[in-house]
Amino acid sequence: MISCKPAPKPFWDNAVDAYIFFVSSTLSGTADKELFNTINTHATPSILDTCKDAQFKGDKDQCITISALYNGKPVQYILVGLGDTSTTKNRHAIREQLRRGLCSAINILKKRTIPTAVVSFPCASIFGVEENELIKQMSIAAIMSDYEFSTFLNDKKNKRWNGTLLFAFDTSDQDLNKAFEKGIVIGNxxxxxxxxxxxxxxxxxxxxxxxxxxxxxxxxxxxxxxxxxxxxxxxxxxxxxxxxxxxxxxxxxxxxxxxxxxxxxxxxxxxxxxxxxxxxxxxxxxxxxxxxxxxxxxxxxxxxxxxxxxxxxxxxxxxxxxxxxxxxxxxxxxxxxxxxxxxxxxxxxxxxxxxxxxxxxxxxxxxxxxxxxxxxxxxxxxxxxxxxxxxxxxxxxxxxxxxxxxxxxxxxxxxxxxxxxxxxxxxxxxxxxxxxxxxxxxxxxxxxxxxxxxxxxxxxxxxxxxxxxxxxxxxxxxxxxxxxxxxxxxxxxxxxxxxxxxxxxxxx
CATH class of the missing domain: 3.40.630.10 (Zn peptidases)
Known part of the structure; x- marks a missing residue:
């Protein structure tokens, strides 16, 4: 059963087995560029080059897992595409894509039996909500993503992910902490x-x-x-x-x-x-x-x-x-x-x-x-x-x-x-x-x-x-x-x- 917790450290400082992040369909936004630059500072080989080779463009429903090194340690990078996030229309559809993208990432963690991961979300303004609302909605989605009815299956292998997912946000902000906790309550x-x-x-x-x-x-x-x-x-x-x-x-x-x-x-x-x-x-x-x-x-x-x-x-x-x-x-x-x-x-x-x-x-x-x-x-x-x-x-x-x-x-x-x-x-x-x-x-x-x-x-x-x-x-x-x-x-x-x-x- 999934365990969701606030990340104790900033996103890249958490010693986990997988790093999950979301990108737009252009891979050219300022936030995306900064993200890839940060990864490539520590990762071998170049994540951006790997994405190009795999024809990953950050399109809606695209998801790619890249095995690489981070500060010399073998890790997985899970990139989830959100599609075009530049439009101000249909913010609810972009939020929904984020929910589904998070579930896709969790399914990868489950399939590959990756024990720990940390997730970071793009700027909340892209989704037309405040950050606390985004954190709440995504913590709900994470819990819901892990549910499967397996009570009467003798072989329950791979039915749920018994790992830990860390949410990277400013834990000194009490409003964000409360929003996260609300989401967990609603999800459970x-x-x-x-x-x-x-x-x-x-x-x-x-x-x-x-x-x-x-x-x-x-x-x-x-x-x-x-x-x-x-x-x-x-x-x-x-x-x-x-x-x-x-x-x-x-x-x-x-x-x-x-x-x-x-x-x-x-x-x-x-x-x-x-x-x-x-x-x-x-x-x-x-x-x-x-x-x-x-x-x-x-x-x-x-x-x-x-x-x-x-x-x-x-x-x-x-x-x-x-x-x-x-x-x-x-x-x-x-x-x-x-x-x-x-x-x-x-x-x-x-x-x-x-x-x-x-x-x-x-x-x-x-x-x-x-x-x-x-x-x-x-x-x-x-x-x-x-x-x-x-x-x-x-x-x-x-x-x-x-x-x-x-x-x-x-x-x-x-x-x-x-x-x-x-x-x-x-x-x-x-x-x-x-x-x-x-x-x-x-x-x-x-x-x-x-x-x-x-x-x-x-x-x-x-x-x-x-x-x-x-x-x-x-x-x-x-x-x-x-x-x-x-x-x-x-x-x-x-x-x-x-x-x-x-x-x-x-x-x-």
Whole structure:
């Protein structure tokens, strides 16, 4: 497992086995020239000549490893290309390239079993952020780059890099030290959430998710509550119970609360869908569509992980996470199509499909949030609709909110963190899709309206009356994202970096 630490000395003074640095596509910038001049003062043979011979130009996705001597000692120089960094446009894309480049370097360290390395980053202004933000983002990326799900592999060889990566920055600057530490906290919490999401449903059961949440609560002195099936029935949570009662494994609703010392702090509530395995219920999925349904708890994993971070960083923000957790299973006790359920706020819904279960459990969790915490803002996050993955692919989480200011803030923070969102419309025209003749609403939209992701968000809007609210659909981003190396295979921890930065933006 990777160990990231601040470098105890300036970059070139650290006695390590590899030196990692980043260059632009021209290899002609002032910083690049100074860097190569410094290396060539000590290195044999000339690094610049070797780059030319290998046709390494610092282009995007280029990466080269050069074996050479540094002050007479054999070392590796890992050069990572960033492409054209001269443009002032798309700074977020250059930051993203830096994340991926760092992961490429870490993969080389892992493949070659290089035990120690030091990394230095270019001037933060290239990336459109302050240095402390750059250090934080890159420490997150380093931890995320090393994650792999190998719990059940007897041969775990080369699955993780058991080395030390030193970050070269001015350690006398306390702001930089704090930024680095924040990044490590966020990265480690994200890795824990990915592990929870990757574990199969026979292990990561509803009660096991609750147990993991309880450990986090105990570690950070958070308030912890777990409502069981009977509690949910007593509260009138007909949506949650309709799903939960189909399984022999009892579900629960986990509530984590962080209270800051500041008494007038804003209150933000996170609500995450936690279906530990989704068969579709009576509306049974085809077997090929059931593969990967262990990831249907990724929303719950995200809000629990975010509380892990908040508990460690302790911002002046009142934060609550509510995770309704259950299995969606077919049985003699399972909900049926045409059943009508009554939610905690008294609204009713007819079940058109038992495979649209996520919105049923989220609805009661949203009601609970408003009734008992009166939050200023609610963000719910869920692998809610396959339609979102078809609409936006794997690189953008779907964002739906009636609040323009909230949408703008989340979009900007998505670009900052690499945890990107794209807003979909919530026009009133779509409301007609979930109308019903026998209940207040239906749990799926009429096929005549299409736009299943949008109609699902309109369903959820019935359960938020006062708070500012945003819905994040991570169906396409929660797992198996292609082409982004630091996300690897399996779970990605989608939404954690975004929600964390959103909460921290209110810290005062």
């Amino acid at each position: 919490a994200t890795s824990l959430a990915r592990e929870m999401d990757d574990l199969p449903g026979n292990i990561m059961t509803p009660l096991e998710v609750a147990a993991q949440a309880k450990k986090i609560a105990e570690a950070h002195n958070l308030s912890y509550t777990a409502l069981n099936r009977q509690n949910a029935q007593d509260l009138g949570m007909g949506g949650f119970c309709a799903v939960d009662e189909g399984s022999e494994k009892e579900g629960c609703i986990v509530i984590l609360e962080y209270k800051p010392q500041k008494t007038n702090a804003p209150t933000i509530c996170l609500v995450g869908k936690g279906i530990t395995f989704d068969t579709g219920g009576v509306s049974l999925k085809p077997s090929q569509h059931m593969d990967g349904m262990k990831f249907d708890m990724s929303g719950a994993g995200a809000v629990i992980a975010t509380m892990n971070i908040i508990g460690a960083l302790k911002p002046n923000v009142h934060v609550i996470a509510i995770a309704p957790i259950a299995e969606n299973m077919p049985s003699g006790k399972a909900a049926r199509q045409d059943d009508i359920v009554t939610f905690m706020n008294g609204k009713t819904a007819v079940i058109r499909s038992t495979d649209a279960e996520g919105r049923l459990i989220l609805a009661d969790a949203l009601c609970y949030a408003e009734k008992y915490y009166n939050p200023d803002i609610i963000i719910d996050i869920a692998t809610l609709t396959g339609a979102c993955a078809y609409s936006l692919g794997h690189f953008y989480t779907g964002l739906m909110t009636p609040d323009d200011e909230l949408a703008t803030q989340l979009h900007s923070l998505g670009l900052l963190t690499g945890d990107k969102v794209w807003r979909l419309p919530m026009d009133d025209d779509f409301k007609a899709a979930i109308k019903s003749d026998v209940a207040d609403i239906a749990n799926t939209g009429s096929s005549a309206y299409l736009a299943g992701t949008v109609t699902a968000s309109h369903f959820l809007s019935n359960f938020v009356e006062k708070a500012r609210w945003a819905h994040l659909d991570i169906a396409g981003t929660a797992h198996e994202v292609p082409g982004i190396n630091y996300l690897g295979k399996g779970a990605t921890g989608a939404g954690i970096r975004l929600m964390t930065e959103f909460i921290l933006s209110f810290n005062a």
